Amino acid sequence: MPVFISDRLAKMGFTFKKFHITQHRTAMKVGTDGVLLGAWAEGGAHILDIGTGTGLIALMMAQRFPSAHIDAIEMDEGALADARLNIMRSPFKDRISVIGVTLQRYRAQADRPYDAIVCNPPYFINSLKNPLQQRAAARHTDTLSYGELARHAAGLLKEGGTLSVIIPAENKGILEPEALFNGLSMQKTVRIRTKGSKPVKRCLLEFTKGMPDHCTVSEETLSRPDGTRTEWYKQLTDTFYIR
Template sequence: MKRRKGQFDFKQFSIKQECSAMKVGTDGVLLGAWTNVTGSKTVLDIGTGTGLIALMIAQRNPVASIHAIEIDQASAAEALTNVSHSPWADRVKVFHESIQDFSAHATHAYDLIVSNPPFFNSGTASPSANRHQARHTGQLPQKDLIQTVAGLLSDQGRFSVIIPVTESDNFISMAADYGLHPCHITTFFPKAHKPSERHLIEFTRTEGPAREDRLVQYLEHGEWTEGYKNLTRDFHIKL
C-alpha cells in the first residue's frame, strides 16, 4: 500500500480515511488477507470502518456478496465512498447501523462473518468520541458480538476475528458457550523477539483441535518477513 494524505492506496483499490474513526492499520490488513474466503458466497463484515476488510475480501473472492456494517455515521459514509470507487461496488453494500439492529432484520445466514472489533474493555478513554466508540467495547460488548455471530452464521460457516492476546482466552471461552469453536489460530508478532500482540482466530460450529501457527511481521533490521509479504502480496503496492 502507499500512503497519501487522508488516503491509502492498495494495488486494486484506495481507502479514503479523512473522517473515519479508525484508520487503516496492521490489524485490518492482517485480517483481510488472512481470512479464509474459500467457497463463501455471502459475507458479513461487522464494524467495517473505512470498508478496508470488505474490499480486501471482495478482491480475494470474485463471487461473494458482502454486507458491511458500521455504527459510526462518518465512517459508514466514507466506507460507502470507498466501495463506490472500487471495482466491486456491485457486490459490497454498506449499512449504517449497529450489528444488534441489523441482526433483527437480517434475512439470511452468512457463509463467512469477519470482524476487527473494538477490544479495549478498560483503560483511558480516547479524547475523540467516535474513536473511543471504535476502540472500546461499550457499543459492541464481546458477548453481543458472539451472540449475533452465532445467530447469523450458516451451519457450515466460518467466523474470523482479530483480538489482543490478552483477550483471546476469554473470547474463546465465551464463544464456546454459543457453539462456536476455534479451528485455526495464528499468533502474530511484530518482531520475533517481541511479545505476541494479536491472535487471528477462525471459528466454526464444529468442535475439535485447532490448527495453530505464528506470523512475524518484521525482521530485526526492519524489513518485512517473507511470511508477511506472502500473506499481503496481493495488496501492498511495493510488493
Template sequence: MSNPYFQFKQFTVWHDKCAMKVGTDGVLLGAWTPVWEVRHILDIGTGTGLVALMLAQRSPVDTKIVALEIDESAVEQAKENVVRTPWKERVEVVQADFIQYQSSDKFDVIVSNPPYFIDSLECPDQQRNAARHNNSLTYEELLKGVAGLLAEDGAFTVVIPADVADRLKTMALKWDLYAVRQLNVVTKPGGAPKRVLITFSFNNQECIIESLLTEIARHQYSEEYISLTREYYLNL
C-alpha cells in the same frame, strides 16, 4: 498530518473521516480470512471498508458482501471508497447497530476487527472511543450476534489482542462456537504475540495454531508476511 488515504494495488482507501485508520490489524484480517467458495460475507464494524474490499478482491465473483458500520462518518467514507472500486456492485455498506441488525440470509463468512481496549481509560474523542473501546459492542454481544447470523457450516474470523484470546475462546463456547484456527502475530523476532486472529465455527475440532512474524527488522517485512499480503500492498 498523516496521509488521508492508503493506496493498495487494486484499490484506494481514504480514511480521513474515520476514527480508525488503515492498519496492520485490518490488513491481516482481510488477507488471512478464508473465502473459498463463499457466497455471503458480513464485515462487522467495517470502518473505511478496508476488510470488505480486501475480501471482495479475492472471493468468487458472485460473492455478496455486507459491510456493517454504526458511525455515520465512517459509513459515508466506506461508501465513497467502495464506489471507486471494481466491486461496487458486490459490496453493500449498511449503517446499523450490530446488536439490532437482522438478516433473512445466513452468512458463510463473518469477520470483525472489533473495539479492543477493554476497561481502559477513554479519550475525549467520542468517535474514536466508539471505534476503539468495547463499551458499545461487548465481546459477548458480538459472539451472540454472530451465532445467530452464521451459516451452519460458516466461519467467523476476528482479530483481537493476544491477552484476551483465551477469554474469548471460552466465552464463545456458550454459543457453540469453537476455535478451529488461530494465528499468533509477532511484530519482532523473539517478541510475544500482540495480536491474534481466530476463526470460529460450529464444528468442534482441534484448533490449528500458527504464528506469523510481521517484521524481521524495523520497516523490513518478513517473507511470510510478504507472502500473505503481496496481492494488496503496492510495494510488495
C-alpha cells in the same frame, strides 16, 4: 502494536493495488490489524463484515473471493461515509452493500445466514476512554462486547460457517469462552509478533459454528531485524500492497 503504514499516509489515505482508501471522516484509520485480517480470513459466497470502518476488510474480501457478495455494516456516520465512497470508487462496488446499522439491529433484520463473518472488533476493555467519542467507540468494547459479538455472529452464521477476528493476545482468554458458550468452536489460531524479539501482540482467530475437524495453532512474525517484511507477511499481503 506498531503498524507498517505511516501516519502521513494514514492522513492522506492509502492506495492498494486494486482500490484506494479515503479516510477523512472515520476515527480509526487503515492499520496493520485490518490488513492482516482481510488478507487471512476465511470467505464464502455470502460474507458479513461487522464494523466495516473505511470498508477496507470488505474490499479485501471482495478481491480475494471474486464470486462473493459482502454486506458491510457500520454504526458511525463518518466511517459510513468513507466506506460508501471507497466502495463506490472500487471495481467491487456491485458486490458490496454498505449498511448503516448496529450489529444488534442488523441481526433482527437479516434474511439469510452467512458463510463467513469477519470483524476487527473494539478491543479496549478496562482502560481510560479517549476524550474523542468517535475514536473511543471504535476502540472500546462498550459498544460491542465480545459476548454480544459471539452471540450475534453465531445467530447469523450457517452451520459450518466461520467467524474470523483479530484481537490483542491478552483478550483471547475472554473471547474464546464467550464463543464456545454460543456454539462457536476455535478452528485456527495465529499468534502474531511484530518482531522476533517482541512478545506476541495479536491473535488471528477463526471460529466455526459447530465442531471443527481439527484446530491449528501457529505463530508468525511480521518484520525482520532490518525492518523488512517476513516471507509470511509478504506472501499474505502481496496481492494488496503496492510494494
